[in-house]
Amino acid sequence: MTSDEATRVRGFHEGFRWDGTALLPYKEEGSAPFKAISRQLLFADPQLGCELRYFEMDADGYSTLERHEHMHAVMILRGHGHCLVGGEVREVKPYDLVSIPSWTWHQFRATRGEPLGFLCMVNAERDKPQLPSADELRQLRSDRRVAAFLDGARDI
Amino acid sequence: MTSDEATRVRGFHEGFRWDGTALLPYKEEGSAPFKAISRQLLFADPQLGCELRYFEMDADGYSTLERHEHMHAVMILRGHGHCLVGGEVREVKPYDLVSIPSWTWHQFRATRGEPLGFLCMVNAERDKPQLPSADELRQLRSDRRVAAFLDGARDI
Numbered sequence: 001m002t003s004d005e006a007t008r009v010r011g012f013h014e015g016f017r018w019d020g021t022a023l024l025p026y027k028e029e030g031s032a033p034f035k036a037i038s039r040q041l042l043f044a045d046p047q048l049g050c051e052l053r054y055f056e057m058d059a060d061g062y063s064t065l066e067r068h069e070h071m072h073a074v075m076i077l078r079g080h081g082h083c084l085v086g087g088e089v090r091e092v093k094p095y096d097l098v099s100i101p102s103w104t105w106h107q108f109r110a111t112r113g114e115p116l117g118f119l120c121m122v123n124a125e126r127d128k129p130q131l132p133s134a135d136e137l138r139q140l141r142s143d144r145r146v147a148a149f150l151d152g153a154r155d156i
Numbered sequence: 157m158t159s160d161e162a163t164r165v166r167g168f169h170e171g172f173r174w175d176g177t178a179l180l181p182y183k184e185e186g187s188a189p190f191k192a193i194s195r196q197l198l199f200a201d202p203q204l205g206c207e208l209r210y211f212e213m214d215a216d217g218y219s220t221l222e223r224h225e226h227m228h229a230v231m232i233l234r235g236h237g238h239c240l241v242g243g244e245v246r247e248v249k250p251y252d253l254v255s256i257p258s259w260t261w262h263q264f265r266a267t268r269g270e271p272l273g274f275l276c277m278v279n280a281e282r283d284k285p286q287l288p289s290a291d292e293l294r295q296l297r298s299d300r301r302v303a304a305f306l307d308g309a310r311d312i
Contacts, residue, residue, distance in 0.1 A: 010254075016251075042253055048205075073199035085165070097199070098164060124205065
């Protein structure tokens with residue numbers, strides 16, 4: 001088997017790791033709020049219009065609350081938790097699909113005392129995320145369920 | 157919840173089906189050789205450079221042996237089986253990643269007496285697949301392991 005052939009199949013290993021695939025920081029530390037979340041770039045090829053990434057957070061971890069022009073196409077792979085999409089909090093389980101439209105506030109949280117991992121397909125060329133202003137955050141929190149989610153409640 | 161919000165999370169159901177997602181024929185019947193395989197279009201949005209599809213074959217089913225300019229980025233989701241990529245036959249299990257480069261012969265087969273299902277990320281705009289000529293097929297079959305794979309052997 002040539003090394004080129006070896007990379008055509010990258011084996012999966014316990015703990016949601018793959019051969020030849022680095023465990024990366026989610027974002028630059030301090031660039032935005034997030035907690036206990038990692039990133040693996042599963043597919044990123046100049047021939048592809050999209051990348052496929054795997055994000056995983058530990059129990060009680062969360063991704064950044066943000067929005068941007070580009071959309072996200074998500075499939076949950078590991079564990080149970082919740083996501084915020086726009087003004088709505090939804091429970092998610094393995095293999096559920098989540099569409100995050102343009103300019104929609106979104107966040108994933110591992111609310112069930114276990115890791116939460118998901119695939120995210122995204123355009124290779126994309127704009128930078130925006131963080132909510134104090135006013136926008138206040139408006140999001142005016143919904144009690146959203147406020148509980150943002151406060152890290154396990155029982156939403 | 158508005159109907160727009162309802163479609164943002166599409167729930168997964170036993171048997172690898174999703175809310176609001178149709179079970180489609182793999183290809184037009186008679187257009188190419190294949191067996192006992194279905195297709196579900198999980199994400200296909202004009203804003204995305206790629207589509208994410210889920211293909212599943214029953215035990216002993218197979219996808220078309222073909223090649224094309226566009227590449228495939230595959231993650232196995234369900235079951236065990238084998239794939240052919242170029243001149244190489246590889247065993248695959250859930251969550252393994254398979255990269256299929258441009259113009260590389262490829263086929264998936266459910267060789268383990270169980271369904272084999274996989275995600276396939278592909279550019280939204282892509283060329284049509286080519287089928288092997290008699291000569292190309294003969295050349296592929298000159299490798300004993302490839303010949304066993306193409307003959308549908310379970311013990312490769």
